[in-house]
Amino acid sequence: GAVVSQHPSRVICKSGTSVKIECRSLDFQATTMFWYRQFPKQSLMLMATSNEGSKATYEQGVEKDKFLINHASLTLSTLTVTSAHPEDSSFYICSALAGVMIDTQYFGPGTRLTVL
Amino acid sequence: AQSVTQLDSHVSVSEGTPVLLRCNYSSSYSPSLFWYVQHPNKGLQLLLKYTSAATLVKGINGFEAEFKKSETSFHLTKPSAHMSDAAEYFCVVRDGYGGATNKLIFGTGTLLAVQP
Numbered sequence: 385g386a387v388v389s390q391h392p393s394r395v396i397c398k399s400g401t402s403v404k405i406e407c408r409s410l411d412f413q414a415t416t417m418f419w420y421r422q423f424p425k426q427s428l429m430l431m432a433t434s435n436e437g438s439k440a441t442y443e444q445g446v447e448k449d450k451f452l453i454n455h456a457s458l459t460l461s462t463l464t465v466t467s468a469h470p471e472d473s474s475f476y477i478c479s480a481l482a483g484v485m486i487d488t489q490y491f492g493p494g495t496r497l498t499v500l
Numbered sequence: 501a502q503s504v505t506q507l508d509s510h511v512s513v514s515e516g517t518p519v520l521l522r523c524n525y526s527s528s529y530s531p532s533l534f535w536y537v538q539h540p541n542k543g544l545q546l547l548l549k550y551t552s553a554a555t556l557v558k559g560i561n562g563f564e565a566e567f568k569k570s571e572t573s574f575h576l577t578k579p580s581a582h583m584s585d586a587a588e589y590f591c592v593v594r595d596g597y598g599g600a601t602n603k604l605i606f607g608t609g610t611l612l613a614v615q616p
Contacts, residue, residue: 426608428604491543491545493543
């Protein structure tokens with residue numbers, strides 16, 4: 385149980401285009417989802433926290449207009465990288481909580497974004 | 501602010517020998533601490549967690565960690581390494597006082613290599 389999927393696993397796009405990444409909880413309802421960014425050979429940095437039906441809370445330094453997060457249902461959150469540039473190339477990982485009383489985050493396999 | 505420091509970026513062991521991955525934490529509260537493992541092209545998997553219960557925590561795949569408040573450490577150990585243990589390991593502390601929705605703060609990771 386507690387499986388989180390991400391789609392796509394890899395995406396290559398041209399500079400200036402927008403890319404949408406999906407994060408789904410497959411066998412549980414996720415009240416809260418998190419989006420992380422991981423640079424090569426570095427740790428994960430939290431970008432934002434999203435709760436179903438409400439606006440995401442962004443970490444300091446993360447541009448909310450560039451990284452649009454939508455948590456429209458209890459099983460789906462999306463991250464849209466708008467007007468992507470090469471510096472946005474990274475590994476994006478989502479995680480999900482099954483509920484506030486369940487304190488384990490379940491992570492997706494990640495999405496490798498390459499912006500040319 | 502809470503933080504974790506992973507003292508070794510790379511650790512190499514021979515198959516069948518013990519594994520020790522070191523982690524020190526900084527926290528104003530009684531922390532919640534986790535170890536996650538990341539295999540290539542796979543999502544992060546929770547190995548074990550400490551949330552103020554028993555100080556010796558047993559996890560999956562034969563791993564365990566001991567919470568030592570006097571040393572502010574939470575080192576990960578395994579008596580006998582297996583080739584399949586080769587991966588990146590992250591020590592993680594949860595920010596704030598309690599609260600499953602509080603963000604996770606990741607260490608910089610330790611890459612474990614297992615030699616045949």
